[in-house]
Amino acid sequence: MSSTVAPSTSAAAGGPSLPQERRLVTEVPGPRSRALLERKSRAVASGVGVAVPIAVVAAGGGVVVDADGNSLIDLGSGIAVTSVGNAHPGVVDAVQQQVQAFTHTCFTIAAYDGYVEVAEALNRLTPGDHEKRTALFNSGAEAVENAVKIARKHTGRQAIVVFDHAYHGRTNLTMALTAKNQPYKNGFGPFAPEVYRVPMSYPFRDGGLSGAEAAKRAISQIEKQVGAENTAAVLIEPIQGEGGFVVPAPGFLSALSEWATANGVVFIADEVQTGFARTGAMFASEHEGVVPDVVTTAKGMAGGMPLSAVTGRAEIMDSAHVGGLGGTYGGNPVACAAALAAIHAFEHDGLVERAAEIGDVLLGRLRTAQATDPRIGDVRGRGAMVAVELVDPATGEADAALTGRVVRYAYEHGVIALTAGTYGNVLRFLPPLAIGDDLLHDGLDVVLEGLATA
Numbered sequence: 001m002s003s004t005v006a007p008s009t010s011a012a013a014g015g016p017s018l019p020q021e022r023r024l025v026t027e028v029p030g031p032r033s034r035a036l037l038e039r040k041s042r043a044v045a046s047g048v049g050v051a052v053p054i055a056v057v058a059a060g061g062g063v064v065v066d067a068d069g070n071s072l073i074d075l076g077s078g079i080a081v082t083s084v085g086n087a088h089p090g091v092v093d094a095v096q097q098q099v100q101a102f103t104h105t106c107f108t109i110a111a112y113d114g115y116v117e118v119a120e121a122l123n124r125l126t127p128g129d130h131e132k133r134t135a136l137f138n139s140g141a142e143a144v145e146n147a148v149k150i151a152r153k154h155t156g157r158q159a160i161v162v163f164d165h166a167y168h169g170r171t172n173l174t175m176a177l178t179a180k181n182q183p184y185k186n187g188f189g190p191f192a193p194e195v196y197r198v199p200m201s202y203p204f205r206d207g208g209l210s211g212a213e214a215a216k217r218a219i220s221q222i223e224k225q226v227g228a229e230n231t232a233a234v235l236i237e238p239i240q241g242e243g244g245f246v247v248p249a250p251g252f253l254s255a256l257s258e259w260a261t262a263n264g265v266v267f268i269a270d271e272v273q274t275g276f277a278r279t280g281a282m283f284a285s286e287h288e289g290v291v292p293d294v295v296t297t298a299k300g301m302a303g304g305m306p307l308s309a310v311t312g313r314a315e316i317m318d319s320a321h322v323g324g325l326g327g328t329y330g331g332n333p334v335a336c337a338a339a340l341a342a343i344h345a346f347e348h349d350g351l352v353e354r355a356a357e358i359g360d361v362l363l364g365r366l367r368t369a370q371a372t373d374p375r376i377g378d379v380r381g382r383g384a385m386v387a388v389e390l391v392d393p394a395t396g397e398a399d400a401a402l403t404g405r406v407v408r409y410a411y412e413h414g415v416i417a418l419t420a421g422t423y424g425n426v427l428r429f430l431p432p433l434a435i436g437d438d439l440l441h442d443g444l445d446v447v448l449e450g451l452a453t454a
């Protein structure tokens with residue numbers, strides 16, 4: 001089926017040399033974007049939604065360019081993926097070189113350097129200086145699934161403890177691990193067994209329990225309802241992502257991690273969203289001085305190429321028998337080349353510091369706005385992972401409708417902003433760490449205008 005206004009299919013040059021500006025030349029979505037979305041509705045399963053109705057032709061630095069020539073400010077990074085910047089020149093170079101050398105062997109058939117080098121980098125960069133091992137996969141969900149497999153094999157136990165508001169993916173096991181029914185689980189059961197959910201530390205909504213008190217509540221539930229002796233792993237996002245950027249009260253993570261160690265339970269930090277400089281530390285566990293037994297990573301690691309990892313204590317990781325871990329594409333050589341270039345940028349381009357600076361701008365401006373706008377119930381986050389929770393000032397109830405209107409206003413005015421949260425009332429900011437200050441301020445201006453007029 002052909003359409004009269006076909007989106008441009010010629011490859012446009014992206015990367016940081018794209019003009020770093022917000023520029024609208026049509027309404028958003030414009031005619032070419034609308035034409036693509038029309039084709040999408042007839043070709044793509046409707047369960048695969050699109051939040052921002054544009055057809056992308058190029059991206060780089062802090063902007064995304066659509067087929068109509070609009071340049072939108074990117075405050076989402078494709079959900080914390082293009083942290084080093086979209087089409088980062090180092091990543092593009094590495095990918096091009098690798099593609100010309102070879103595209104695939106299946107690492108479990110024949111080994112290559114890039115896979116081992118990514119494993120070495122993860123073993124070096126993740127928290128703790130104990131001996132580690134890494135296994136590579138394709139998606140965050142796949143990494144989490146494998147972390148669970150490994151923890152069960154190591155402990156000989158089955159129960160996995162997860163938290164309210166948790167998000168760990170969309171496969172069968174990770175749907176079970178994920179808290180939120182709509183849209184992630186509704187009608188897709190039955191779900192995997194031996195998954196137990198306990199309360200999270202959520203300072204804005206748990207009456208201000210201290211980290212120690214919230215940990216005591218969670219641990220008591222584990223001990224009473226599951227039994228430490230049955231528990232293979234405690235699996236937690238150090239800062240929850242899809243759940244609404246919930247930052248647990250200080251001391252919560254360390255108390256859980258200490259309890260896990262004392263009880264022979266594997267403490268797994270799901271750093272798929274928080275990892276790789278995003279929060280102003282290489283890994284978010286570092287903010288609390290927590291050294292997880294196992295860490296899962298993905299999103300930001302490979303500059304947009306699909307790659308994920310499980311990294312953990314050697315004795316835990318090596319408990320799986322030969323052939324027990326793997327997959328056809330896991331640790332694909334092109335994705336590994338991209339990851340090595342991205343990791344080089346994280347380490348050598350000051351991106352950890354840049355994330356912290358971005359956090360100062362975001363938190364500062366959003367807290368100023370909060371002082372005069374009672375609809376901003378909470379401002380929270382770390383580094384370039386910041387959110388506001390919007391509420392009805394009269395009742396304190398979550399205001400998901402307002403949140404949706406702000407996101408719509410934002411893209412109609414040239415800014416990509418995302419929502420999150422169990423109650424759908426969280427506006428989240430995940431700009432690429434390659435964004436400049438001018439663009440960041442301009443993007444925030446638009447979002448705050450949207451809030452003022454919504």
Ligand SMILES: *Cc1c(COP(=O)(O)O)cnc(C)c1O
Pocket residue numbers: 138139140141142144167168169170237241242270271272273274298
């Ligand atoms: C996104 C995410 C996942 C799932 O990753 P996919 O690559 O989408 O499978 C798992 N855990 C966390 C914390 C995430 O943010």
